[in-house]
Amino acid sequence: MKHCLKVRLYWILHYALLALFVVFALFPLYWLVKVSITPNDLLYSEGVRLWPSHTTFAHYVSVLRHTAFPLFFRNSVIVAGATSVTSTLIATAAGYCFSRFSFTGKFLIVGVLMVTQMFPLVMIVAPIFRLLSPLGLTNSLTGLVIVYTAFNVPFATFLMQSFFDAVPRDLEEAAMIDGASRFRAFRSIIVPLTLPGLAATLGFVFTAAWSELLFALMLNSSSDASTFPVGLLAFVSKFSVDFGQMMAAGVLALLPVCAFFLLIQRHLVQGLTAGAVKG
Amino acid sequence: MAAISIKGVCKKYGTVSVLRGIDLEVRDGEFIVLVGPSGCGKSTLLRLIAGLEEITTGEIRVDNRVINELAPKERDLAMVFQSYALYPHMTVRENLRFGLSLRGIPRERMEMLVQGVSEKLGLTGLLERKPRQLSGGQRQRVAMGRAIVREPKAFLFDEPLSNLDARLREQMRYEIRRLYLELRTTSIYVTHDQVEAMTMADRIVVMNDGIAQQVGPPQELYDDPANLFVAGFIGAPAMNLLEATLREDSGAPGDVTVMIGSEALAAVQRPSSMPVTGRVIAGIRPERMSFGADANGIPAEVDLVEATGIGMIMHIKAGGQLLKIYTTDRIKFRSGDRLAMHIDPLDLLLFDVDSGKRLRPLSQGAAHP
Ligand SMILES: Nc1ncnc2c1ncn2[C@@H]1O[C@H](COP(=O)(O)OP(=O)(O)O)[C@@H](O)[C@H]1O
Numbered sequence: 249m250k251h252c253l254k255v256r257l258y259w260i261l262h263y264a265l266l267a268l269f270v271v272f273a274l275f276p277l278y279w280l281v282k283v284s285i286t287p288n289d290l291l292y293s294e295g296v297r298l299w300p301s302h303t304t305f306a307h308y309v310s311v312l313r314h315t316a317f318p319l320f321f322r323n324s325v326i327v328a329g330a331t332s333v334t335s336t337l338i339a340t341a342a343g344y345c346f347s348r349f350s351f352t353g354k355f356l357i358v359g360v361l362m363v364t365q366m367f368p369l370v371m372i373v374a375p376i377f378r379l380l381s382p383l384g385l386t387n388s389l390t391g392l393v394i395v396y397t398a399f400n401v402p403f404a405t406f407l408m409q410s411f412f413d414a415v416p417r418d419l420e421e422a423a424m425i426d427g428a429s430r431f432r433a434f435r436s437i438i439v440p441l442t443l444p445g446l447a448a449t450l451g452f453v454f455t456a457a458w459s460e461l462l463f464a465l466m467l468n469s470s471s472d473a474s475t476f477p478v479g480l481l482a483f484v485s486k487f488s489v490d491f492g493q494m495m496a497a498g499v500l501a502l503l504p505v506c507a508f509f510l511l512i513q514r515h516l517v518q519g520l521t522a523g524a525v526k527g
Numbered sequence: 528m529a530a531i532s533i534k535g536v537c538k539k540y541g542t543v544s545v546l547r548g549i550d551l552e553v554r555d556g557e558f559i560v561l562v563g564p565s566g567c568g569k570s571t572l573l574r575l576i577a578g579l580e581e582i583t584t585g586e587i588r589v590d591n592r593v594i595n596e597l598a599p600k601e602r603d604l605a606m607v608f609q610s611y612a613l614y615p616h617m618t619v620r621e622n623l624r625f626g627l628s629l630r631g632i633p634r635e636r637m638e639m640l641v642q643g644v645s646e647k648l649g650l651t652g653l654l655e656r657k658p659r660q661l662s663g664g665q666r667q668r669v670a671m672g673r674a675i676v677r678e679p680k681a682f683l684f685d686e687p688l689s690n691l692d693a694r695l696r697e698q699m700r701y702e703i704r705r706l707y708l709e710l711r712t713t714s715i716y717v718t719h720d721q722v723e724a725m726t727m728a729d730r731i732v733v734m735n736d737g738i739a740q741q742v743g744p745p746q747e748l749y750d751d752p753a754n755l756f757v758a759g760f761i762g763a764p765a766m767n768l769l770e771a772t773l774r775e776d777s778g779a780p781g782d783v784t785v786m787i788g789s790e791a792l793a794a795v796q797r798p799s800s801m802p803v804t805g806r807v808i809a810g811i812r813p814e815r816m817s818f819g820a821d822a823n824g825i826p827a828e829v830d831l832v833e834a835t836g837i838g839m840i841m842h843i844k845a846g847g848q849l850l851k852i853y854t855t856d857r858i859k860f861r862s863g864d865r866l867a868m869h870i871d872p873l874d875l876l877l878f879d880v881d882s883g884k885r886l887r888p889l890s891q892g893a894a895h896p
Pocket residue numbers: 540545563564565566567568569570571572
């Protein structure tokens with residue numbers, strides 16, 4: 249009886265803590281949605297109420313109709329999409345090499361990749377700007393894709409390598425003896441088995457590129473080539489902040505990420521726990 | 528089917544020599560077993576033949592064609608892995624079909640071959656399952672099926688049974704051997720289990736330390752080991768290896784007496800190369816020793832008796848050394864009992880203490896009774 253009670257208490261505490269964490273994590277999101285549908289005249293008078301006395305979609309309408317936000321949004325989709333696909337392709341190739349081959353200079357290359365992850369990016373904004381501007385890659389989406397890819401490839405490579413490490417070598421060796429070339433074995437055997445890892449990497453890079461602000465702000469000053477995080481700043485004017493529109497834009501910006509993760513989440517859960525159990 | 532010829536093959540990983548000059552002629556349709564302790568280089572040799580590792584020096588030929596530089600897929604061999612290496616995302620049918628489809632075999636023929644093999648191996652009911660839904664024995668069969676469905680030039684097996692429990696291992700051993708007798712495809716089978724080696728092989732290669740110690744039919748290796756390593760490795764319970772000295776016999780001129788401690792073990796023909804110190808290792812199989820309670824014979828004391836069901840292993844102490852006697856008689860000896868043992872001089876094998884090489888009598892060739 250006493251034991252039973254102890255177990256119950258344990259689980260109650262367990263769920264209480266989890267609930268606390270979920271509330272803590274989701275409350276800002278809730279506030280985002282709440283403010284985005286609060287009419288401007290209620291924003292300050294009912295500022296601390298959990299739910300406004302009446303709601304409106306006016307902010308959404310004006311964000312979509314009267315601001316450049318749809319353009320920023322499009323730019324972000326292009327940049328994040330291209331970055332995630334390019335980075336994942338490079339990381340897949342590099343991760344496979346690190347996992348399967350030993351070659352001269354491997355240690356050095358891994359070391360250099362690690363080093364790139366070790367200092368704050370602010371430090372290299374200026375040099376990067378100086379490098380890209382003569383090439384005409386500032387104020388350009390291509391420039392952003394290149395920079396983001398460069399910064400995301402190292403981590404993505406290590407991520408992919410760990411997924412390849414979890415696939416036994418026997419499998420591709422069996423395929424090669426069965427008559428496959430190394431590339432064919434990779435395509436028919438290794439890739440299907442690392443799909444969860446690919447999804448995880450894709451998702452990770454996409455989110456990183458989607459929400460990047462520093463380089464997007466520094467490299468691209470023209471609004472034609474701005475991404476939405478920069479666009480959000482436009483709602484901050486000298487004298488006021490248009491919270492309603494800003495939050496509406498924020499909610500809109502969340503949608504693609506949510507959709508993306510919904511799409512890959514089945515693979516993702518597998519991916520993040522892969523290696524925990526032996527296939 | 529194909530003959531495989533291995534000439535002076537060495538393999539180094541960095542500065543570490545794993546294989547140190549392997550020579551082996553595998554005849555067309557022969558079942559060869561590579562046996563040796565773990566780490567002796569068996570898998571490495573198999574992987575060199577399969578093309579999964581590069582040969583450092585030496586040459587491997589299949590059907591008289593040098594294959595050193597060929598990619599695995601061009602060698603047309605099949606391999607069964609210890610882990611089975613079934614493709615986890617494919618059904619049994621797809622696993623069997625994979626190698627066939629890579630070779631561009633037409634669909635109908637492919638289905639026919641898969642059907643034939645799955646009937647032969649009792650896999651027909653399992654074709655739509657994924658590997659993880661199979662038991663160990665079934666996985667083993669699928670791995671076999673994947674190898675034979677392609678009708679390759681030769682089979683390579685890397686400890687295919689060591690993940691199975693003892694009973695299943697015995698059954699699969701039988702099934703693999705039956706299958707081989709039916710197909711007669713050249714096979715190289717790696718194992719560390721000398722019982723597997725003895726029961727399955729046409730010829731055994733005993734390996735140690737990257738060197739082939741002896742090559743020959745199972746019975747020959749058992750009766751006539753070339754050195755101490757083979758003598759000690761082949762046979763269970765293992766051969767008794769005793770520290771002995773040779774004493775010049777005053778009686779017969781061609782004979783020497785093998786002594787352990789102060790006890791004379793037997794008088795044997797003088798070896799062709801007599802060790803200067805007179806010290807040798809004397810080997811005798813536990814089942815070749817007889818014993819009794821009588822007084823004439825070498826006196827010994829029973830240390831421990833183990834019953835194996837089929838027979839008894841009696842650990843005894845004689846001349847200050849421990850040795851084993853194996854007998855299928857129901858014996859009544861107990862610890863501490865005294866007995867006398869008898870040895871037929873022909874059963875006594877002598878080995879050089881330093882090199883481990885067999886010391887053969889002058890007159891005797893290689894043959895043993
Ligand atoms: N890729 C490798 N790099 C370095 N050493 C290796 C490699 N593969 C095997 N070895 C070494 O070679 C020796 C023989 O290995 P292996 O052929 O697998 O032995 P066995 O199959 O007889 O147990 C072992 O000592 C092992 O450590």
